[in-house]
Amino acid sequence: GGGAGGGRGGSGGGAGRPSRKPGRPPRKRGLIGRFVFGILGFFWRLIWGLTKTVGFISATILAGVIFYFYAQLPAVTDLIDARSRGSVTFLDREDKVYAWRGETFGGMITAETVSPFLHDAVVATEDRRFYRHFGISPRGIASAIRINLAEGRGPLEGNGGSTITQQVAKLLCLGVPYDPSQWESESDYEADCRTGGIWRKIKEVPYAMAMELKYSKEEILTIYFNRAYLGAGARGFEAAAQRYFGKSANTVNAAEAAMLAGLLKAPSYFAPTNNMDRARARANVIIGLMEEQGYLTPEQAADARANPARLSEAAASRSGGFFADWVMETAPAFLTSETTEDVVIRTTLDQRLQKAAEEALAYVFETKIKDGSKAQAAIVVMSADGAVRAMVGGRKIEAAGSFNRATQALRQTGSAFKPFVYAAALDLGWSPEDYVEDTPLTINIPGSGPWSPKNYDEKYEGMITLTQALRESRNIPAVKVSETVGREAVRTVANGFGIRSDLADGPALALGASESTLLEMTGAYAGILNGGSSVTPYGLMELRLQGEAEPLIGAAGGIGERVIQEQSARYLTYMMNQVIEGGTGTRARLDDRQAAGKTGTTQAARDAWFVGFTADYVAGVWMGYDDNTPLTGVTGGGLPAEIWHEVMVRVHDGVPVSPLPMDIPEPRLPPEPQFGDPAQDPGQTAQQPRRDRSQEDPVESLLKDLLGLY
Secondary structure, eight states: OHHHHHHHHHHHHHHHSOOOOSSOOOOOOOHHHHHHHHHHHHHHHHHHHHHHHHHHHHHHHHHHHHHHHHHHOOOGGGGSOOOSSOOEEEEOTTSOEEEEESOBOOOOOOTTTSOHHHHHHHHHHHOTTGGGSSSOOHHHHHHHHHHHHHTTSOTTSSOOOOOHHHHHHHHTGGGOOOOTTTOSSHHHHHHHHTOOSHHHHHHHHHHHHHHHHHSOHHHHHHHHHHHOBOSTTBBSHHHHHHHHHSSOTTSOOHHHHHHHHHTTTOTTTTOTTTOHHHHHHHHHHHHHHHHHTTSSOHHHHHHHHHSOOOOOHHHHHOOOHHHHHHHHHHSOGGGTTTOSSOEEEEEOOOHHHHHHHHHHHHHHHHHHSOTTOOOEEEEEEEOTTSBEEEEEOSSSOOOTTOOOTTTTOOEEOGGGGHHHHHHHHHHTTOOTTOEEEEOOOOEEETTTEEEOOOOTTSOOOEEEEHHHHHHTTOHHHHHHHHHHHOHHHHHHHHHHTTOOSOOOSSGGGGGTOSEEOHHHHHHHHHHHHTTSEEEEOBOEEEEEETTOSSOSEEOOOEEEEEOSOHHHHHHHHHHHHHHHHHSTTGGGOOSSSOOEEEEEEOGGGSEEEEEEEOSSOEEEEEEEOTTOOOOSSOOTTTHHHHHHHHHHHHHTTTOOOOOOSOOOOOOOOOOSOOSOOTTTOTTOOOOOOOOOOTTSOHHHHHHHHHHTOO
């Protein structure tokens, strides 16, 4: 009974609790296992607790920093123009842009109004996940680290994996304003803003996130579009589009947009004005990215590749740089190189004439001068009133601020100075047909001893007219005329015509021993063309602030006071015409129109000049070496005259023919020697001015000449 009951009881007890499933019995840890696992559990709970605490504290700090930056960020419109200095835009005589100085800002554009092609090109190139992140891209940073390490650089050297938002943070220098007292220049400030490194990246993170909170994605793009530097002095895409393509960033096509977006990687390296082939290759990469990401259809991409971007005429020519530098120097610095405003300067430059001068110089050097020559040349073309129409300051178009040989090089003028000697004589009443003795001459110079000038050909022609003396560029007659009329009279004429440099004190004054610039000499010859009045060469017509209609400065040059009588200028023009027609300047002769000019070669041929004019334009050419090395086989009547000829042929293309303003004098029989011999009386300065005998009876005139009556 008891067994049965016990069995039921056992059965009943089994029915009251779940029976253990058959299987492996639970493993019991030993004392050591429980100790080890206890230690690990303790450290795990400690680390997890510390991680949560540190994470919470870090998140709190990050949120605080983000909030701090957020509170400091200004309105978008206050961040558009990054420049602390203004810019200067140069317009030619037809109001077309041809040059810029400083960093230009074309005006505000927005992500909504900019060309869709440009908008998409920037996103496709710089940050394809721009619309899917919150200011930073961990994937992008990881990818950049992998690339940098694979290429042997530090993890944050080279590719930075920055988002567009982070790039904008760099452009804003993380909110640190430019302070001239802390940085030597604005470029040093910007270089500091662009420095990499882990600490810079850490600071970028909260600033970028604050921007994402403060601004919309399109507002961040707007800041980027306006502040990015894009080469050639262009700040922002609007300035770059105008600089390279002559149009607004709102209207660029796919090919142009791709080229502009390609500049973001390396603005100067990929600038189309620096290397068009390189710029187009980079643009094709951008077009491929746009096609890959669906911003361009295959047809649009193919069209963009088949029709690559082309520079505007102004950007392609790169002309007028020397001219722009000169205008910058002539205007007040606070309105040019130091301006804090955007300035527009309308100038006298004629781009057709500028191109003509550049092409003429290149042609002569390519066809007449051996390869590798370091000889230099400069050209100035101006109107008779001193308005400069073209200026070439050297053989190559160089960077802004380069040495300008047309305005900055003071060189001896040689025989190009002789017209001023004869101008002084003509203004005292002499005629081009008056005579002077071309015979050996020695002058005793106090403190220096005897001085005996010689003619270039070392020959003497005896009694010759002033016209022949100038035509053949004879030295002794020029010295005799100068000594007779007086050096002071010659200096007065030269100064009056605009030769501002110190003029020689001795008799070598007549032979061009003094120095001058090509601009001064060309301006002086313009005074002969305009009838004897001085001119002040000028290039600035008006200067105004961008957006303003009223100019701040007007033209500061033009025709000034009379230097010699008009009749004297017309006679001198005739004499200089004979230089080209049958004298030392025959290589400058023009087939279809009259021209007048004068050659000049200095001692040891260190400088060679040709300056002359037609009825329409004055042009001056200088040639030499920057280090004063003598030219080999070059005189003013050689290569400079040929350059002048090539310039004037191109300059006058399509210009109606006009006669020179000159008078042909009545011929005269040679009289007895009419000038005293300065060798006998070196102190002699001038003889009495002659009467104008053009109206006298020819027989009476002849008798007076034969008798030596004046």
